[in-house]
Amino acid sequence: MRPVGLETxxxxxxxxxxxxxxxxxxxGAFDDHGVKARSMHLVQPSAWYAxxxxxxxxxxxxxxxxxxxxxxxSIQYDAPGTPWxxxxxxxxxxxxxxxxxxxxxxxxxxxxxxxxxxxxxxxxGFAARLPPAVAAQAEVAIRRAVEGEPPERVxxxxxxxxxxxxxxxxxxxxxxPGEALAEAVVERFRRTGAFLEYGSPTYYGVDLYALxxxxxxxxxxxxxxxxxxxxxxxxRDIARWYHPGLGNLCxxxxxxxxxxxxxxASLLGLWIWHATDAIAPPFPDLAGPVDHSADVCFGxxxxxxxxxxxxxxxxxxxxxxxxxxxxxxxxxxxEESGFVATGWLGSDVMLGAFAGSRARxxxxxxxxxxxxxxxxxxxxxxxxxxxxxxxxxxxxxRIRVTVHDHPRRGAQPTTVLSSHPGTFAEDSWSFxxxxxxxxxxxxxxxxxxxxxxxTEFDLAxxxxxxx
Numbered sequence: 287m288r289p290v291g292l293e294t295x296x297x298x299x300x301x302x303x304x305x306x307x308x309x310x311x312x313x314g315a316f317d318d319h320g321v322k323a324r325s326m327h328l329v330q331p332s333a334w335y336a337x338x339x340x341x342x343x344x345x346x347x348x349x350x351x352x353x354x355x356x357x358x359x360s361i362q363y364d365a366p367g368t369p370w371x372x373x374x375x376x377x378x379x380x381x382x383x384x385x386x387x388x389x390x391x392x393x394x395x396x397x398x399x400x401x402x403x404x405x406x407x408x409x410x411g412f413a414a415r416l417p418p419a420v421a422a423q424a425e426v427a428i429r430r431a432v433e434g435e436p437p438e439r440v441x442x443x444x445x446x447x448x449x450x451x452x453x454x455x456x457x458x459x460x461x462x463p464g465e466a467l468a469e470a471v472v473e474r475f476r477r478t479g480a481f482l483e484y485g486s487p488t489y490y491g492v493d494l495y496a497l498x499x500x501x502x503x504x505x506x507x508x509x510x511x512x513x514x515x516x517x518x519x520x521x522r523d524i525a526r527w528y529h530p531g532l533g534n535l536c537x538x539x540x541x542x543x544x545x546x547x548x549x550x551a552s553l554l555g556l557w558i559w560h561a562t563d564a565i566a567p568p569f570p571d572l573a574g575p576v577d578h579s580a581d582v583c584f585g586x587x588x589x590x591x592x593x594x595x596x597x598x599x600x601x602x603x604x605x606x607x608x609x610x611x612x613x614x615x616x617x618x619x620x621e622e623s624g625f626v627a628t629g630w631l632g633s634d635v636m637l638g639a640f641a642g643s644r645a646r647x648x649x650x651x652x653x654x655x656x657x658x659x660x661x662x663x664x665x666x667x668x669x670x671x672x673x674x675x676x677x678x679x680x681x682x683x684r685i686r687v688t689v690h691d692h693p694r695r696g697a698q699p700t701t702v703l704s705s706h707p708g709t710f711a712e713d714s715w716s717f718x719x720x721x722x723x724x725x726x727x728x729x730x731x732x733x734x735x736x737x738x739x740x741t742e743f744d745l746a747x748x749x750x751x752x753x
Contacts, residue, residue: 287341290560291589294582295338297572298331302350307357308332308378314551314579327378330397331583333358333404338586340412352420355408358401359423362430363393372434373397395439399450402431403499406457407590410503432458442470445481446489449496456506465508468500472512479519480619484627485527485638486541491553491584493520498591514594521561521595524554525602526615527629529636529657532665533568536615536629537638537655538678540646543578545655545667546705550577556588561595562604606633614681619643628680634659635720635747637685639678654678654687656745660706660719668704668717672737683747691739700741702733714748723748 287295301309301324308327315321315328332354339351361375363382370383374397383392405424413421432454440451448471455464475481483489497520500513527536533548544550547568559567570576595603610633619625624642640653654670670676674692678685692698702708708717710732715722722745735741 287338287586288560288589288592289563290556291338291341291586293572294556294585295335295342298335298338298583302335302354303327306378307350307353309335309583311377312579314576328580328583329358329361329374329377330400331580333401334583334585334587337404337407337590338583340408340415341586341590343415348415351408351412352416355405355416355424356420358405359420359427362401362427363434364430366434369393369395369436370434372430372432374401395435396447398431398435399447399454402428402454403450403496404587406454407503407587411590428454428458432460437463440467442467442474443482445471445483446492446496449493449500453496453499453504453509456504456509461506465506468506468509468512472516475516475519478618478621479523480617480627481520482540482619482625484540484617484619484625485535485538487535487539487547487552487554488543488578488581489541489553490520490524490535491555491557491588494557494593495553495584495587495591498593501594502591517594518596518599521593521599523617525599527631527638528558528603529631530602530604531606531634532636532657532659533566534636534657534665535568536631536636536657537652537669538627538629538640539638539650539652539655540619540640540643541650542652543650545652545657545669546665548665551579551581553581553584553588556581556585557593558603560588561593561600612683628678630680630683630685632683632747635683637680637683637747639680639685639687641677641679654680654685656685656720656722658717658720660717662718664705666705666717666719668702668708670743671701671703673698674739685743685745687743687745689737689739689741689743697736697738700735700737700743704733708733715745721748722746 301312303310306327309332310324311326311328313323336351336354339347363370365371370393373395376394405428409424440448442448452464452468497513497517500509504510547555549570555569559569612632615629617627626641629638635658638655652669653676657667660666670687672689675690678687689700706718708715715724725744726742
């Protein structure tokens with residue numbers, strides 16, 4: 287078992303609850319929601335943990351994995367005709383949904399794919415280690431998860447879930463629908479070379495997981511070929527946007543749970559750790575605090591499946607170019623909507639921007655970003671937050687941001703969130719380690735500006751101080 291699996295599994299071990307058979311929510315899992323550690327039991331991470339136990343196969347590991355799988359199967363909903371049929375409890379303590387239940391609040395339909403694929407892997411590689419009764423329960427749960435999925439819920443643009451659903455459908459015997467969904471995802475990707483969930487440090491990790499399933503664990507020759515193709519293409523695009531010196535994927539982020547991969551658990555960080563055997567991977571030190579910590583438990587899945595990283599991408603992920611270079615990157619995400627990502631990466635600073643997107647994952651969409659090396663050695667960052675549409679472009683050490691009125695609420699303020707407190711003058715914004723020359727921005731003390739539609743922010747890197 288590779289270090290990414292062993293170390294993350296060992297980190298999760300103390301959080302397993304013998305009485306319930308699942309992982310407690312750990313420190314950093316839901317702290318931002320005011321949920322105290324060891325107050326709820328996690329479902330999705332417990333499934334990943336069980337796969338780690340089966341791989342490690344140390345004293346008591348298989349019995350613990352069997353207990354976990356048994357508990358997971360016991361909290362699957364068997365309610366034909368409801369939108370939640372075949373999915374699993376959002377948390378162990380959550381009551382079963384009733385009429386009027388709200389998706390994402392009372393239940394998560396995507397648990398069908400996350401838990402279903404994990405159960406399939408447990409049976410595929412380790413069925414002989416499990417008690418026959420537990421293996422039989424898992425088989426029933428997988429079938430119910432596939433059958434319970436409403437036919438039209440998952441579109442090809444919902445990339446991370448569509449990739450898993452297509453694979454699970456095929457392996458469960460629904461070859462035609464599974465291959466059709468897979469082909470639609472592939473055709474969509476080939477048009478631009480990008481997924482709509484673009485630049486996501488978390489969901490790229492799910493994409494790589496599902497593509498590894500396609501490539502290495504599919505009974506469909508079509509999925510195996512497509513998986514290898516898309517996996518290589520995705521890694522090459524990740525390498526274009528990754529800054530090894532800062533340990534981060536350059537923004538912008540269509541969906542992200544944080545701004546610094548060295549401080550929060552991102553699934554892509556686990557894949558890069560595995561792919562490069564990095565001494566200092568883009569992942570938090572597990573001896574200290576970890577934000578979004580439940581995703582640490584995904585490590586055993588990465589170790590189990592592995593990834594085929596093209597050698598040119600592996601080199602780009604592993605080390606800075608010598609001598610240090612600057613580069614601009616650009617990617618059309620959707621031709622139909624004019625959704626375009628741009629970025630600029632310097633020796634110790636990077637900028638990212640989206641233009642053309644009007645759809646967003648609330649709280650996860652970061653369309654204008656900057657990262658730099660702070661004097662204390664940490665990664666500094668900022669991002670723009672605006673309730674209305676925002677268009678931005680990054681190139682040549684400069685980021686230009688234009689905000690627009692909200693279609694219903696009109697003019698909205700713009701806020702600059704940052705890792706370190708900043709000083710906002712009329713012609714410059716300064717943070718520890720960096721100063722931006724600012725042109726055409728409204729005057730104000732910052733970091734919140736009153737911004738009528740059409741307001742422009744034009745920031746140029748004036749000074750990036752090395753630590």
